[in-house]
Amino acid sequence: MPGLLRGVARTAVxxxxxxxxxxRVSRRQQGRxxxxxxxxxxxxxxxxxxxxxxxxxxxxxxxxxxxxxxxxIEQLKQLGDLKEQGVLxxxxxxxxxxxxxxx
Numbered sequence: 001m002p003g004l005l006r007g008v009a010r011t012a013v014x015x016x017x018x019x020x021x022x023x024r025v026s027r028r029q030q031g032r033x034x035x036x037x038x039x040x041x042x043x044x045x046x047x048x049x050x051x052x053x054x055x056x057x058x059x060x061x062x063x064x065x066x067x068x069x070x071x072x073i074e075q076l077k078q079l080g081d082l083k084e085q086g087v088l089x090x091x092x093x094x095x096x097x098x099x100x101x102x103x
Contacts, residue, residue, distance in 0.1 A: 072100055072101065075100050076100060079096050079097060
């Protein structure tokens with residue numbers, strides 16, 4: 001007999017919990033539908049409003065680092081090597097050299 005009562009009690013607790021959860025979900029869903037249609041459902045507690053956060057303006061970009069003469073010389077050496085290997089034509093070499101020295 002005690003085992004039977006324990007089983008009945010467990011079933012009652014599970015069924016009661018399931019009913020309570022189901023009712024809460026139903027009320028919450030009704031509230032959402034009501035809010036979408038513009039009126040408030042009875043017994044629906046609207047969730048608290050989210051605080052409005054002001055977006056921070058993006059930080060100013062760091063000034064572009066001015067390449068020093070050493071890096072320019074390295075780039076020109078690499079360009080010269082590419083021209084000697086036949087990868088670049090004379091016109092392409094001159095154009096890239098102008099870009100490197102102009103920056």
